[in-house]
Amino acid sequence: MKHTNRQDAIIMFFTYAALILMAFITLVPFIWLIASTFKSNYEIVGVPGTFFPKKVTGEHYRYILGRFNILSYFFNSLFLAVVKTTVGVYTSLYIGYMFAKFSFFGKKALYSMIVFTMTVPALVTMIPTYNMANSVNLIDSWWAIILPTVVLSFGIFMMRLYITKAVPTALLEAAQIDGAGQFFIFHRIVVPLSVNMISALSIYVFIGAWNDFLWPYLVLNTQRKYPLSVALSMLNGQNNTNYGGLFVATLLTIVPILIVYWIFQRRFIEGISMTGIK
Amino acid sequence: MSDAGKHTVPAGTVCPTGVEEVKEIIGQRKRVLTLENRKNRNLFFGVGMALILLYYAILFVYPLAIAVIRSFYDWNPLKGSLTYTGLENYSNLFQSPLFLLSLKNTIFYTFFAVTGRVLLSLLIALALVSVTKGRDILRSTYFLPVIMPIVATSIIWVWVYHPNSGLLNMFLQAFGIGKQLFLKSPAQALPSVIAMVVWKDVGYSIIIFTAGLLGVPRELKEAAWIDGARRYQVFFSVTLPSIMPTFTFVLITAMIGYFQSFVEIFIMTGGGPGTSTYVISYLIFKEAFKGFNFGYASAISVVLFTLITLITIIQLAVLRKGNEE
Numbered sequence: 001m002k003h004t005n006r007q008d009a010i011i012m013f014f015t016y017a018a019l020i021l022m023a024f025i026t027l028v029p030f031i032w033l034i035a036s037t038f039k040s041n042y043e044i045v046g047v048p049g050t051f052f053p054k055k056v057t058g059e060h061y062r063y064i065l066g067r068f069n070i071l072s073y074f075f076n077s078l079f080l081a082v083v084k085t086t087v088g089v090y091t092s093l094y095i096g097y098m099f100a101k102f103s104f105f106g107k108k109a110l111y112s113m114i115v116f117t118m119t120v121p122a123l124v125t126m127i128p129t130y131n132m133a134n135s136v137n138l139i140d141s142w143w144a145i146i147l148p149t150v151v152l153s154f155g156i157f158m159m160r161l162y163i164t165k166a167v168p169t170a171l172l173e174a175a176q177i178d179g180a181g182q183f184f185i186f187h188r189i190v191v192p193l194s195v196n197m198i199s200a201l202s203i204y205v206f207i208g209a210w211n212d213f214l215w216p217y218l219v220l221n222t223q224r225k226y227p228l229s230v231a232l233s234m235l236n237g238q239n240n241t242n243y244g245g246l247f248v249a250t251l252l253t254i255v256p257i258l259i260v261y262w263i264f265q266r267r268f269i270e271g272i273s274m275t276g277i278k
Numbered sequence: 279m280s281d282a283g284k285h286t287v288p289a290g291t292v293c294p295t296g297v298e299e300v301k302e303i304i305g306q307r308k309r310v311l312t313l314e315n316r317k318n319r320n321l322f323f324g325v326g327m328a329l330i331l332l333y334y335a336i337l338f339v340y341p342l343a344i345a346v347i348r349s350f351y352d353w354n355p356l357k358g359s360l361t362y363t364g365l366e367n368y369s370n371l372f373q374s375p376l377f378l379l380s381l382k383n384t385i386f387y388t389f390f391a392v393t394g395r396v397l398l399s400l401l402i403a404l405a406l407v408s409v410t411k412g413r414d415i416l417r418s419t420y421f422l423p424v425i426m427p428i429v430a431t432s433i434i435w436v437w438v439y440h441p442n443s444g445l446l447n448m449f450l451q452a453f454g455i456g457k458q459l460f461l462k463s464p465a466q467a468l469p470s471v472i473a474m475v476v477w478k479d480v481g482y483s484i485i486i487f488t489a490g491l492l493g494v495p496r497e498l499k500e501a502a503w504i505d506g507a508r509r510y511q512v513f514f515s516v517t518l519p520s521i522m523p524t525f526t527f528v529l530i531t532a533m534i535g536y537f538q539s540f541v542e543i544f545i546m547t548g549g550g551p552g553t554s555t556y557v558i559s560y561l562i563f564k565e566a567f568k569g570f571n572f573g574y575a576s577a578i579s580v581v582l583f584t585l586i587t588l589i590t591i592i593q594l595a596v597l598r599k600g601n602e603e
Contacts, residue, residue, distance in 0.1 A: 023416055026419055027422075030434070050448075098323065098327075113334065119534070119590065121582055121583055124583045126579075127575055129337065150329075151334070181319075207425050229427050233545065246433065250430045257425050269417065
């Protein structure tokens with residue numbers, strides 16, 4: 001090696017400095033948001049702005065948790081996300097298993113179509129889908145939000161990849177000879193062997209559902225049916241001057257995601273890494 | 279049980295032996311279902327296939343066909359119109375200054391967001407793999423904004439960019455730089471939104487690049503060191519070629535995503551000031567759900583889809599060619 005220890009130490013110093021600066025830039029807006037939830041509206045729009053509150057107030061928390069009743073939107077989001085995740089991950093497993101271990105006529109063509117659907121922008125099918133929801137009276141109904149994610153192309157894609165590798169065909173054959181039916185094999189052998197991918201996909205689908213905005217915004221008209229993201233955009237509307245309230249609501253939309261992330265951190269990063277390297 | 283091994287069958291097919299024979303082999307086992315097995319397999323397969331066909335027919339093929347067909351119609355549910363107008367939507371589209379501006383903005387947005395995100399994440403990932411202590415916690419920190427709802431991060435950044443009370447102007451003032459308008463300025467608004475999404479999404483590519491870089495064989499790099507290669511030479515001749523598949527993946531997914539950006543524009547600028555930050559998705563949204571010009575909006579969405587497909591194909595071809603050389 002040509003590099004001296006001194007040189008290496010200097011390089012190491014600047015590397016860490018850059019990495020820590022980046023972490024700082026990532027976190028500062030969140031810290032500022034948290035600090036600002038305790039400011040009065042008067043202080044929030046003051047010139048120049050402040051970082052930490054001059055005078056701490058809890059009025060925005062009282063308003064958002066009380067009169068705005070954010071918990072009801074929170075439970076709407078939670079219900080939708082849990083249903084979408086459960087159904088979506090189950091069908092992904094089911095169909096992914098079919099594509100991984102069954103042979104049938106037209107399999108390749110059908111699978112290519114499923115992969116193709118992933119490249120079509122949601123906006124292209126959104127207008128006709130909206131029109132369709134309208135004609136079957138599903139506008140303003142949660143069904144309109146749940147039904148489009150009953151089957152997930154991305155989930156099928158990931159599950160097929162995973163089951164092909166992680167579930168040995170010999171094991172399925174042995175079970176079949178022992179007299180196990182297909183449903184038994186699927187639920188008692190394939191599902192338990194896919195636990196890693198199930199958790200990675202669940203987190204991914206849950207967060208996607210939690211963050212979903214445009215479709216629920218278009219489809220729902222009744223305020224009490226709104227998920228958090230839509231309720232939040234409503235608070236952000238033109239006529240609102242309760243900035244502190246908006247900050248509290250923003251923070252409370254983020255917190256559940258933070259908790260999920262904190263619990264499943266390792267799984268999460270593994271799952272994301274899995275999608276990138278082939 | 280050792281006898282059973284002789285009767286291995288490919289998965290998904292029915293055991294060819296008769297019920298009696300299998301019963302003998304398996305003996306006392308409770309579930310001797312070979313014949314029912316066929317029924318079960320068909321039931322399992324039938325349920326799955328019905329689900330696939332129903333779902334994709336109703337929620338993919340039909341809407342896609344309608345979008346393409348009715349892009350040639352004057353289709354407005356508010357006025358109740360549905361008449362064939364041939365290429366009129368498309369010719370109007372390419373003569374509309376707002377569409378051309380949206381297209382220009384979309385290309386600008388995608389180009390700088392992709393470039394910014396890929397360069398920044400590659401640099402950070404390179405720095406990350408060269409350190410040993412604190413790698414995991416740094417990586418988790420960078421990843422935080424990625425999982426946040428974009429509605430929430432957009433709202434936060436509207437305030438970071440606030441001309442009078444925002445965090446960024448506060449910071450710039452400390453360096454003696456005067457007040458900037460950011461989202462309220464036609465020239466700065468789009469770059470400001472781009473900076474927000476790069477900040478939000480860079481962590482995702484950092485994770486993928488770090489995984490890719492950690493997969494580069496150590497021996498390759500060491501061989502280059504021994505041959506006296508410099509740091510940048512090692513990077514361009516060893517590291518970069520080995521992470522090319524990862525690079526392609528990040529580039530294409532980022533590009534497809536940014537071409538369809540909507541929520542950040544909707545929340546942060548509403549297309550403004552004026553129409554300076556209109557992008558194609560925002561234009562589709564406005565035309566479809568504010569004006570209810572479903573036909574015209576469908577035509578725009580078909581153009582968007584065609585563009586994305588074309589660029590993906592070109593990128594794949596170029597990168598593949600680059601890989602072979």
